[in-house]
Amino acid sequence: MSHNPSAPQSQGGYAPPAQPSKKGHTVRRKFSVLLVLVVLLGCPALVACTVKAPDTPIQEDDNKAGSEDNKAGGADNTLTITEGKPFRIGTLTYAGGWKISKKSGSFNVTGVEVTNICYCKDEAKIEIKLWNGNQVVALADCTTKPIGPKEITPLSCSSADKVPKSYDKITANTRV
Numbered sequence: 001m002s003h004n005p006s007a008p009q010s011q012g013g014y015a016p017p018a019q020p021s022k023k024g025h026t027v028r029r030k031f032s033v034l035l036v037l038v039v040l041l042g043c044p045a046l047v048a049c050t051v052k053a054p055d056t057p058i059q060e061d062d063n064k065a066g067s068e069d070n071k072a073g074g075a076d077n078t079l080t081i082t083e084g085k086p087f088r089i090g091t092l093t094y095a096g097g098w099k100i101s102k103k104s105g106s107f108n109v110t111g112v113e114v115t116n117i118c119y120c121k122d123e124a125k126i127e128i129k130l131w132n133g134n135q136v137v138a139l140a141d142c143t144t145k146p147i148g149p150k151e152i153t154p155l156s157c158s159s160a161d162k163v164p165k166s167y168d169k170i171t172a173n174t175r176v
Helices: 022-051
Strands: 079-081 087-089 092-094 099-101 108-110 113-116 125-132 135-143 152-154 156-158 169-174
Touching (some): 079 087, 087 169, 108 156
Antiparallel strands (some): 079 169, 087 092, 099 108, 113 152, 125 135, 135 156
């Protein structure tokens, strides 16, 4: 009987203990790193993508630098809108078909449906202004009740101003 010193020797019929697989640890480490990257990089990207509705017209670049007040429709950056046309401010979209009402001679905005396109609760608090040149000639304060994610609710507007005989621009912005 020949003896091979490189062959594992068994004692009492038992196999020698197996060495732990290095391949299993490598796969586990790679998966852990991938998971961390998805959590750190993927979640903000996922949130950013889900906030924007694909069929919503965007009035200005959403990635504009600065605070929310500086974005289109923010308190410091009015958004020019057109009567009856849809518009968006932040995570709220305002459907088309709305009108400037001259009921009782007072300025009012009617028929606006607001949709919350975010996965968070929100509410509209905006000003709609009529301009003649660089002068605001009428202003309406508009609000909604709190709107849940993906919900639609009517916008309620009121103003003590009279509808001017002429205006050349309509703007909307969030109230401070």
